[in-house]
Amino acid sequence: MEQWILDRFAELAWHPWKAYGLMVVLLVSASFGQPLPEEVSLIAAGLLSFMAAHPADYPPPYPGAVGVDVHLAAVICFVSVLGADLLVFWLGRRYGAMVLQWKLLRRFLSPERLERVTSRVRRRGYIAAGLFRFTPGLRFPGFFACGMLGLSVVKFTLADGLMAVLTVPTQIYLVAIFGERIIHQLKHFNGVLAVLALLFVGAFVAWHLWQRRRDARAAAAVAPLPDGYSSRVSQRSANANEPSGESSSTR
Numbered sequence: 001m002e003q004w005i006l007d008r009f010a011e012l013a014w015h016p017w018k019a020y021g022l023m024v025v026l027l028v029s030a031s032f033g034q035p036l037p038e039e040v041s042l043i044a045a046g047l048l049s050f051m052a053a054h055p056a057d058y059p060p061p062y063p064g065a066v067g068v069d070v071h072l073a074a075v076i077c078f079v080s081v082l083g084a085d086l087l088v089f090w091l092g093r094r095y096g097a098m099v100l101q102w103k104l105l106r107r108f109l110s111p112e113r114l115e116r117v118t119s120r121v122r123r124r125g126y127i128a129a130g131l132f133r134f135t136p137g138l139r140f141p142g143f144f145a146c147g148m149l150g151l152s153v154v155k156f157t158l159a160d161g162l163m164a165v166l167t168v169p170t171q172i173y174l175v176a177i178f179g180e181r182i183i184h185q186l187k188h189f190n191g192v193l194a195v196l197a198l199l200f201v202g203a204f205v206a207w208h209l210w211q212r213r214r215d216a217r218a219a220a221a222v223a224p225l226p227d228g229y230s231s232r233v234s235q236r237s238a239n240a241n242e243p244s245g246e247s248s249s250t251r
Contacts, residue, residue: 006183009044010058013051016068023073024080031084033140038081042168045073046175047183053176070176074169081164082157085133085143089156092147099144113138117145126151126159133163 012019026041045068051058052067060067091099097114117138120128129151132142146156175182 009047010051011061012068013048013058014060014065014067016052016066016072019045019048019068020073020076023077027077027080028084028087031081031088031140031143033137039171042077042171043175045077046070046172047179049073049172049176050179050183054180070172074172077172078164078168081168082161085160085164086153086157088140088143089147089151089153092144093150093153094147096148113141114145117142118149121145121149121151126155129156129159130163133160133167 012022023041023045026036027038030036030038030041048068049070053070055067117128117132121142124131128142129146132139132146135142143160
């Protein structure tokens with residue numbers, strides 16, 4: 001099984017644009033919580049870069065074939081991650097709490113979860129925008145709330161971009177550098193790897209099922225959407241963005 005996976009990786013390493021396209025699709029999907037965590041795609045990108053950099057061990061399909069480039073892969077992954085986060089931010093800025101009525105997004109963004117991340121954004125501002133990247137289950141609703149509450153696009157991009165530039169290329173370069181050791185461990189601990197893979201997949205599926213069940217209960221508790229919920233959130237957003245001087249004078 002492990003050898004079959006490595007063989008498929010070795011083939012994909014010499015089809016760079018197919019690999020880059022797959023990276024973009026997986027990373028953008030990861031921003032919406034599906035289908036794999038971002039780290040899995042980044043590790044795969046580093047492994048493909050390592051294989052393409054060692055043609056003696058992973059021969060190309062024909063002489064002169066171009067493989068996955070680690071620098072280009074790092075740039076593409078970084079742009080994909082940041083672009084996907086900005087897309088979620090824009091959805092929050094453009095549509096706000098209205099999306100709670102969309103069945104397609106309500107599975108990722110229950111009213112309960114939105115209220116939770118909204119309170120964090122109000123307390124911590126742009127610090128929360130950077131920390132949401134490392135919080136499982138809260139990345140999508142967190143970035144959505146940042147846009148809904150009217151945070152500055154420039155400041156959000158700087159906060160999220162700083163976290164992304166520190167983590168996304170780093171993971172790819174580390175795997176590309178130490179790929180030989182990683183592959184050796186994959187081959188050496190076949191049985192252990194299979195068990196760990198099954199445990200990881202099982203934990204991942206269980207976590208997603210638990211999240212769905214919790215969100216379904218939260219949605220059922222508030223369905224249909226309470227009247228005035230969207231207006232209350234919008235009013236809070238307006239109050240959060242209102243200058244203190246104007247606010248005090250109005251009072």
